[in-house]
Amino acid sequence: MKVVGFSFIKNAVKYDFPVVESIKSVLPLCDKFYIAVGKSEDDTLELIRSIDKDKIIIIETVWDETLREGGHVLAAETNKAMQALPADTDWAIYIQGDELFHEKDYPAIRTAMETHKNNPKIEGLLFHYLHFYGSYSYVADSNVWYPNEIRIIKYNPAIFSYKDAQGFRKGNNEKLQVAQIDATVYHYGYVKPPKILQEKFKNSSKFYHDDAWIEQTFPGDTFDFLEHVSELKRFETSHPKLIQERIDRLNWEFDYDISMNNPSLKKRFKHFLRKYLGIDLGYKNYKLIIK
Secondary structure, three states, X not given: OOEEEEEEEOOOOOOOOOHHHHHHHHHHHXXXXXXXXXXXXXXHHHHHHOOXXXXXXXXEEOOOOOOOOOOHHHHHHHHHHHOOOOOOOOEEEEOOOOEEEOHHHHHHHHHHHHHXXXXXXXXXXXEEEEEEEOOOOEEEOOXXXXXXXXEEEEOOOOEEEEXXXXXXXXXXXEXXXXXXXXXEEEEEEXXXXXXXXXXXXXXXXXXXXXXXXXXXXXXXXXXXXXXXXOOEEEOOOOOOHHHHHHHHOOOOXXXXXXXXXXXXXXXXXXXXXXXXXXXXOOOOOOEEEEO
């Protein structure tokens, strides 16, 4: 079984992406790892080159800054990495620069790939998500955040990165048929020093919105965690080992009072359905075949 990884990145140093940890978290599962590295304002290219010269294959790219709508440039860069994948690939693992796999999930991931390798009904594997917010001690606990997403796909040239690279589709915009697996993606996109996070969002928002929206939504030079917060809960279990060094040098304060959570009745109902009955009424960019 041939398994490769793929991703994209730009300005990882400037915006403090844990991309080294992200890539290393999937390398034990991969024969090779393909990454589209956009022309950056920092040492991102050298950083990626330093990880694993035997496994990592770099595709140097230039982002199309004119794609200022819906985050389409992110999908375009993901597709550049996908197009480089060898045709004899069985499974392709996708990881973004602020996401990690947990080492405890490796057995379940390997088993799922072996189990569904020859099942023509399954085109991808669906992961649970933990979205960290403010610090490494809190995770999102509202239906605003997506609870699942595809992070492993079978090799198929007809599959492409969809919209802003959150998920995948194929052919004539068809959703992929997937199997849910007992594994989780740890998403750390909202865990950065407030000044870096504010700069990062001002930059990334230009691929979705105009300048007036950006200045209105992210005024000043420091991200206000409480201004943008949704419901949170304490994280009580273990992080991937690879992120521990970052946790140890956490250099900003964020303390959230759980009693501040005040979701609407509609949100409470959706949360109840998802948590206790396994019913998700939210947007799904996939067809769930096997739970």
